[in-house]
Amino acid sequence: MGATYREVYTLCLRVLRDPDDAAEATQDAFLRAWKGLKGYRGDAQFTTWLYRVAMNAAITKQRSRKRRREREVGAEDDVLTGIAAPGSVESAAGARVELEAVQKALETLPEHYRLALLFRDVYGLSIEEMARELDISETAAKVRVHRARKRLKALMFPGEPGAEQ
Amino acid sequence: MLCNEIRESIPAYVGEVVPTLRERRHLARCPECSNELTRYESLVAALGALEARTASPPAGLVRELQSIPARRSVRRRATLRARGMGVHLARNRGAYVGGAVAVAGTAAATLWRVRRRLVTA
Numbered sequence: 001m002g003a004t005y006r007e008v009y010t011l012c013l014r015v016l017r018d019p020d021d022a023a024e025a026t027q028d029a030f031l032r033a034w035k036g037l038k039g040y041r042g043d044a045q046f047t048t049w050l051y052r053v054a055m056n057a058a059i060t061k062q063r064s065r066k067r068r069r070e071r072e073v074g075a076e077d078d079v080l081t082g083i084a085a086p087g088s089v090e091s092a093a094g095a096r097v098e099l100e101a102v103q104k105a106l107e108t109l110p111e112h113y114r115l116a117l118l119f120r121d122v123y124g125l126s127i128e129e130m131a132r133e134l135d136i137s138e139t140a141a142k143v144r145v146h147r148a149r150k151r152l153k154a155l156m157f158p159g160e161p162g163a164e165q
Numbered sequence: 166m167l168c169n170e171i172r173e174s175i176p177a178y179v180g181e182v183v184p185t186l187r188e189r190r191h192l193a194r195c196p197e198c199s200n201e202l203t204r205y206e207s208l209v210a211a212l213g214a215l216e217a218r219t220a221s222p223p224a225g226l227v228r229e230l231q232s233i234p235a236r237r238s239v240r241r242r243a244t245l246r247a248r249g250m251g252v253h254l255a256r257n258r259g260a261y262v263g264g265a266v267a268v269a270g271t272a273a274a275t276l277w278r279v280r281r282r283l284v285t286a
Binding site: 006007009010019020026027030031034083087089097098099102103106117121122123124142145146150152153157160 | 176177179181204205207208209210211212213214215216217218219220221222223226227229230233234
């Protein structure tokens with residue numbers, strides 16, 4: 001638990017963008033994980049399974065928050081700076097991307113695109129899992145990831161072709 | 166032109182769709198499309214790297230999480246005790262009902278004798 005609770009909390013924070021809601025969703029996720037350990041068949045990495053449980057808990061919390069008609073929490077500065085993202089990634093072809101910039105751009109995406117990239121590219125969950133959690137078809141999930149990546153690229157590299165969104 | 170056709174599909178080439186031979190040949194020859202693919206590869210790699218970048222949870226959350234197994238054990242024991250009591254009562258229904266009737270009968274008889282004594286006195 002010690003190695004994963006920070007990751008699970010951060011996942012929930014990225015989905016919910018509110019530290020209190022994220023803490024509640026984290027507790028819910030670990031409760032469900034503890035209860036559902038018998039159901040873990042070992043066919044996926046443990047962290048992947050736990051991320052799946054955490055995503056479900058965060059999205060459930062998000063839906064109940066919407067049902068209570070609470071004010072949607074915007075990307076507040078203290079939420080963004082709470083997730084340290086120093087460093088950069090360099091591709092094999094030498095293109096460098098600063099993680100802080102990607103994180104900030106991710107936070108400004110519309111919610112459905114942000115969730116799509118969190119599911120697929122940040123936490124490595126499958127299209128099938130994403131479709132099931134978001135209650136959409138697999139085709140819709142693929143389209144959403146595709147469009148989300150294009151939107152992110154347009155934010156990160158505004159002067160380049162394809163940036164006109 | 167092939168660039169226009171491929172440009173739309175490039176985001177999916179990173180881990181989603183395998184380009185056809187024709188598309189791969191174009192990517193090998195066209196610097197613009199190749200750069201575009203490199204951009205997306207870098208972005209997806211950067212997104213993946215965010216997984217390890219974590220926030221500091223609120224104080225007290227770890228304590229709450231560590232108490233989960235104990236909470237579930239206490240609740241489970243209470244549930245089992247309640248279930249056990251329910252099973253016991255169901256199995257021994259006859260004895261408990263009979264006993265209750267006997268007690269009620271004894272109480273009623275005692276009350277009747279006391280009232281009779283008071284009336285005759």
